[in-house]
Amino acid sequence: MLPKMTPTNQPNLFYGSLMDMLDRNDPLIALADVIDWNKIEEALRGYYCMDKGRPAKPLRLMAGLLMLKYLENLSDENVVVQWKRNPYYQYFCGLSDYQCGLPCDATELVKFRNRIGQGGIDAIFGASVALHPEASNESHVIIDSTAQEKHITYPTDGKLAIKMIHALHKIAKREGIALRRTYLKEIKEHRITLRFFRHPKKKHKARSAMKRLRTIAGIVMRDMQRSFTLEQIAFYAEQFSLYTKVLLQKRSDKDKIYSLHEPHIYAMAKGKDHKSYEFGVKASVVTTYTHGIVVGAVAHESNEHDSKTLKAVLTHASTHRHTPIQRATCDRGYRGIKEVNTTHICIPGIHLKRDTKEEKEHKRKQFRRRAAIEPTIGHLKHDHRMARNYLKGFIGDQINLLMAACAWNLKKWMNLFIHALFLAKDYRQMMVSIGYMKLYWSVWIWLGLTQRESRL
Structure with a gap:
């Protein structure tokens, strides 16, 4: 359900405020201050229920971690570790005091993405576009x-056949089905043969090995289907239909399957x-x-x-x-x-x-x-x-x-902020230089006047 946060202004007794030790001119701090977090939280709040389940992590924390992951090119595991080590990351995600523990487990980001889906991610993307209104x-x-x-x-027929056979073996072990033959030793030999597919003297043997692997996959699948109950047949119907399509597809076919776990590519x-x-x-x-x-x-x-x-x-x-x-x-x-x-x-x-x-x-x-x-x-x-x-x-x-x-x-936006900050700093240095030049010329004129008065 939605996180239950009780805002408090009481300072932390053991850790100082983050703003007491961070640079206000850092682009990540400026970016955190300019993003409309309330609009993002309002868009993501609809993906949570009000009174069921344990309280979720703060929405700004999860959305901020997702932004930092892609902003800094980090994995789910690395972004939570870097968040613990970097106080600027913590301020970006809405914390006012330093926290020495991990914000969440890396799998929380997976669950967060699955929960908000494309609609929630589109709201976060819309907030990034709103940073550049004109x-x-x-x-x-x-x-x-x-x-x-x-x-x-890289998909090949031999790889797909071997993966199908191993997946079928796992299903048979899970369902307690004793296969008439597992073909494990023969599969190992064919896998070695496939390594020399482009060798001019061994390519015919490699093609025979590839054909045999597809045959073995069909044998094992039919052996399991004969031992299945009606409930098991209905449960594995979609998976076995995918395997059948892979075994029957040819080189010139359209809408081919290139991956068993990503069939849509x-x-x-x-x-x-x-x-x-x-x-x-x-x-x-x-x-x-x-x-x-x-x-x-x-x-x-x-x-x-x-x-x-x-x-x-x-x-x-x-x-x-x-x-x-x-x-x-x-x-x-x-x-x-x-x-x-x-x-x-x-x-x-x-x-x-x-x-x-x-x-x-x-x-x-x-x-x-x-x-x-x-x-x-x-x-x-x-x-x-x-x-x-x-x-x-x-x-x-x-x-x-x-x-x-x-x-x-x-x-x-961060690059534009850095450029604007540099121009402002350069402008200040220019004004200081103008001030020094004015002081130099005023002193030079004063010295010239005093020398002239002494001669007179």
Whole structure:
């Protein structure tokens, strides 16, 4: 249920206040003071009940830990440990006194994400967009798509067959079913044979081993189905249907299964030399044209053409803005669509004969600016945990993408604060220098006057 917090102004007897030992000019302190935490708590309060269960952790604490996790590129385990060691993290999460213990167990973050879901994460992302009220409401945006890879091994038929056999063995042990044969020794031999799949003299033997592993998986599955009761058949129907689909799929099939624990992912060929295929989901990102604020981010459950993803991502971007999006600049992968609702889609092409020199130069600058979204996506991947997604399911893909975009907006605000602080400090130094110069010239003039009077 909702946390029961009794606010008190009584100081701690054993620990001093955090503000007595922290730097007020630190960007994380300034960010904690400017975020509208009341709005975030109000949005997340609806995911908790009022009078059932044990009291939950403070909502600001859990939301702050989630922000720090993606802002600093930390895992669930590391962020709770760093929170204990770093008083700035504690102030960011709403504490007034230093706490020497862990804020919660790392699994609490998993339960918190599962509880609030995509709606709660979207509210946190909306708070990060609200930090840039003017920059996030530009009428012109840039849209691009990328691949958000899932944390899976490179899929091969041999790996999938071996994983299925081991999963079936665990089910048989759990249900107390005695298999006629486990094939453990034969599986070990075939696994070694598969290591030389690309050897010119051993590839035929490796293919035979792969075919035999698929046959063994089918034998074990049918052996278990014969021993199942009606309740067990109904309970494992979905899992066995997935295994059957994996065994029957061929190389040229569509909607193939690449992972047993993440069956929703698909393969994307992006034309990269170092990585022919990426296994995960397609993600679309919307940034403002001038300032580069991420105002929309959507993960797509199917591998659609880029032009068909525009409606979903523009709709999401419009929910966190006060003004409509008039123009969206995209690359040539979005060919085939010129307008979505009231948004005009701009795609680079050849110059028209009727274009003047000024119009050609304007188009060239406009589409050169489109490339600004590429480093933004690079930072989302390598600085804010979007390069490889460790969260389970398609809802995990959506949460990871939104929190990475939220961390980008928070980092953007912190960088602007540091720049403003530097300018203010430089201005103060300039004023001090002007003061010293005025004093120098006044002393020099005074000395000149006194020497002149002495000569007279």
